[in-house]
Amino acid sequence: MKNIQVLKPKFRVDECLSEIKECLDLGWTGMGYKTIEFENQWKTYTGLNNAHFLNSASAGLHLAVKILKEKHGWQDGDEIITTPLTFISTNHSIVYENLKPCFADIDDSLNLNPQSVIKKINKKTKAIIFVGIGGNTKNLTEIISIASENNLAIILDAAHMSGSHINSRHVGFDVDVSVFSFQAVKNLPTADSGMICFNSENDDIKARELSWLGINKDTFSRSAMSTYKWDYNVNQVGYKYHGNSIMAALGIVGLKYLEEDNQYRRDLANRYKKNLKGKVDFIEHDSDQTSRHIFQVVVDYREELIDYLSTHNIFPGVHYRQNTDYGLFNTKSKLPKSKYFSSRILSLPLHLELSFEDIDKVSKTLLQGINSQ
Ligand SMILES: Cc1ncc(COP(=O)(O)O)c(C=O)c1O
Structure with missing residues (x-):
């Protein structure tokens, strides 16, 4: 414990405004531009291979379950082991996709208890969702091993975990997908937004399509404008889940000080x-x-x-x-x-x-x- 108090960090209002002003000056407040910049900075900071910026972690959790369900051919009624002690978004994501939440118990860390998780595994179990409450990484490594030993997918609800590390490595490795929240009261606040980080590049591509109403075209980038074509296809029902440049501008400043x-x-x-x-x-x-x-x-x-x-x-x-x-x-x-x-x-x-x-x-x-x- 330090005796001398460190300088209080500020909310960096001017820096946020100048980052937002760049969007307004350019006339680009939507998807692309700062969203791509923020995704790249997030990948650099965390070391994760993929990152797609969304309008919330709730949207990200839904996409995580949906994409893994389709990829692995899970059937309606199959189960995902999850924690009861979480924000409702965690468990809504299971229900949205007609899967069944199977609740395991927690331990004194408030994170899932590995022994309780093992007891809940049965023929219908397809995945585990782990939530790091308050950013706590306790039991995460053990739960990842349990998932791997039992051939289960693992989704990390990392809504509280921006900047949480295990042995100096950022969380999000060794899981199928991790989802971070940058909602107004989180430790990297942007009003509302989130990041979904798939391990597999194909899953990341799928998330980009689904987060923009199923439109199968690259997200906009300034460098792509010269070759940009306005034709695209829509092969599936998607959602309006992507983030925008104003939220990303706040994220870029927040990440600098995380x-x-x-x-x-x-x-x-x-x-x-x-x-x-x-x-x-x-x-x-x-x-x-x-x-x-x-x-x-x-x-x-x-x-x-x-x-x-x-x-x-x-x-x-x-x-x-x-x-x-x-x-x-x-x-x-x-x-x-x-x-x-x-x-x-x-x-x-x-x-x-x-x-x-x-x-x-x-x-x-x-x-x-x-x-x-
Ligand atoms: C554990 C947990 N998961 C998911 C979410 C959803 O995040 P968002 O508000 O970005 O949708 C929250 C937000 O409070 C949360 O605490």
């Missing part, structure tokens, strides 16, 4: 840990190379505590309620860890505008709230 911003998030998280250690449980990450998108404590009487904090102008979040409780699934599976954490986890404020003093104030108020119960 490492610095993630380090600041880890510094803030370490400050929480120092303040709360031995007084309240919190979710540990398995290394100091994760994005630290979220800092979660585990508390009893969570709803009362949320009320208490909000009366002190502190507004925490919940990531997430177990999806098995939603009317859509209403599953009675026995998932004790998921059930336990679903009613107890609380995400404390963690963003770039906070100082260590702010973290101290939140910690103190949290402990007062707990003690007053």
